[in-house]
Amino acid sequence: MLIKKNKTRAALIALLALSSAAAWPRAATAETVLRIAMTAADIPRTLGQPDQGFEGNRFTGLTMYDALTGWDLSSADKASVVIPGLATEWKVDDADKTKWTFKLRPGVTFHDGSPFNADAVVWNVEKVLKQDAPQFDASQVGVTASRMPTLASAKKVDDMTVELTTKEPDSFLPINLTNLFMASPAKWQAFYDKAEGADAKAKSQAAWTAFAKDAAGTGPWKMAGFTPRERLELVKNASYWNKDRVPKVDKMVLLPMPEANARTAALLSGQVDWVEAPAPDALPELKQRGFKLYANEQPHVWPWQFSRVEGSPWNDIRVRKAANLCVDREGLKDGLLAGLMVPATGTFEVGHPWRGRPTFEIKYDKAAAQKLMQEAGFGPNKKLTVKTQTSASGSGQMQPLPMNEYIQQALAECYFDVQLDVIEWNTLFTNWRRGVKDPSANGSNATNVTYAAMDPFFALVRFLQSGMAPPVSNNWGFINNPKFDELVKKARQTFDPAARDAALAELHAASVDDAAFLYVAHDVGPRAISPKVTGVVQPKSWFIDFSLVSMQ
């Protein structure tokens, strides 16, 4: 009986040992999955040129795709700058500054196994620029063309060299090219060949629709599963060309959750590991429960853009400077925004290569502001009425109504009588393009539309150059300052990167000295992340490198 008992025990131990041994390798290779709740209501487009602004680029652009140039996202302290991507080096033609030569990275393949080469670059340029190309897709033009407004064409020189041409000399091209993601022509062609349609255009559209469901780029993540409006599953590209950026997590699941409370609840209940923009009032609870909060200054400005047409009250520089000195940005940050902003003292802050050395220091100095207003002829009994158009909500607008009411209160102490014209966000966008002279401005002499400041065109040129006034671009207030025009030209036509940066810094300093905008805040891209997730580096950028992230 004893022997039988011992035998049974021995068998049980052996069985346990066997099952543990069997489980061990499985545990060691258990798949790691990072689940992220985005603020988007839908998965950003997956076919190469994402929609939904830079959130689209962050999640379905820079993950599955690469561009010729990229962003350095490795540091939380330094400004993100442009670095080589699928191009290893580039150079403008000394004789003709509209021609650029890009040397391509050898040995790169798309996720479908096809090679990345000069033909692929030409094909991808033509998908958004050449209307008679079979792969031309109007739906990708809008989100691309305005981000590289001078790019005209692409030509293959040899398999690993491509020549790009701009409409005018433009040193910003390498920066703008971060927005052109390289999709696999071979994969698209396979879909096109299989597509059914009445004509080539219909077949092309069908091919792009199919490609969006089964995409192939060259990026560190490969598409593994896609349920529109529900989830996108990406798996690591183990053979990614940049070995330092081969993802450490096996799988990343992206979930659209537009409602901040829903995102926060999903994180708190363990349904996701990472949420973008958690509900601000939940931050104390998130911290208390051990979640990690990340935030960093983004290249993003929350401003008032002034009208400079004849008769505008903002034409007096003393008034513009007074407004900039009358807002207590630290108070706005610590009070209303619970720390989730960086006070703006220009488009770029100290440490950024394009900051320069402005002589006008933007800070809170109510006495100086009141003095300037009195010099301009205003005072407690003679207030200056100004009207600003804004929205009640909107991407990047942070909290437009309470923030504008805060500014309204602040400026009241410096003899401003601020009226707010609150309109729907998309309408505000449309009006932005139409400019202050359009009836849609509704008598406003300032507009409050936030802007991305990733590249010089977006950050400075479209607002400051006189030729960018509507209908061309976003110089909403018709700023017409010869000094700005001259500096824009100088920056555009300076092709040495260091000298170009210096020229941009000069332009930026000039705009701050001219108090071109009422600079208020930079967004900080807050995100809350589970303590299981390690290795997160939140750079001073709209983007983030998911490849660096590990899961415990």
Place this chain on the structure above:
Amino acid sequence: MLAYIARRIVYVIPIVISVALVCFLLVHITPGDPLVAVLPADASQELAAQLRTAYGFDRPLPVQFGLWLLRALHGDLGNSIATGRPVLAEVMRAVSNTVTLAIAAAIIGFTMGILLGLIAGYFRETWIDKLATSFAIAGVSVPHYWLGMVLVIIFSVQLNWLPAVGAGPGGSAAWAWDWAHLQYLVLPAITTSVIPMGIVTRTVRALTGDILSQDFVEALRAKGLHERGVFRHVIKNAAPTALAVMGLQLGYMLGGSILIETVFSWPGSGFLLNSAIFQRDLPLLQGTILILALFFVFLNLMVDIAQAAIDPRIKRG
């Protein structure tokens, strides 16, 4: 009966055309640019004009409407501007999720509503009535998105019993009636059910009370019919009106609730509508509204026919 059904179907045609016209015009007369979904904020007016031509938004409205209606009749509602995906597939997928949610909410809401209504009506002016009526008033008064958040805080965040958001574990297209999927349905379905529950309770209570006070009920009782039999008569007399109310409520639920679906990230028609409005995706907005309106019209047709089948007086009228 067949003539009645044919007549009702004929009545539906002008309604459907009017609905199509209204939903087409509504999205065109609102301010803003229809190309917001594909144009970045900084796009020039030149680029906007170029794309407006590419998408056909530069054509006169009657031409746009005619082409849209013609394509719609062939089952083609165009492609979403934002995603490029066919609108019909997008809408049908979202509607199927909403139908799932609506069915679950209807089962909870109607069952509770009928039960509470019958009990309240039968025990009128007693504490039982007051309790049931309080439930009904709470159901229609409490903001349902607020209730949804409270349920999430209790059952997902605090107790960790049920998922807070989503429509299934894998986000797969196929819904399954198993616990893995059903657990995602519980909180949104309860939240969606409170309004129909309240409305049905109040309707059934009023009908039951009204019928019970009528002479024929006294006559039935005088003839010695037991209470169960009396109740059967009450239910039969209350059914057409209650059915109409429930049909209407089901229509509202099938229309989707933007707030509830957003709170729970439930990928239904309300969520889709929210997304289409936010992105100002005109083809998607038009297609979604049209399909939902057609659902509503179809559902009303079904309710009318069901009512006529139950109560012959209706089809004679």
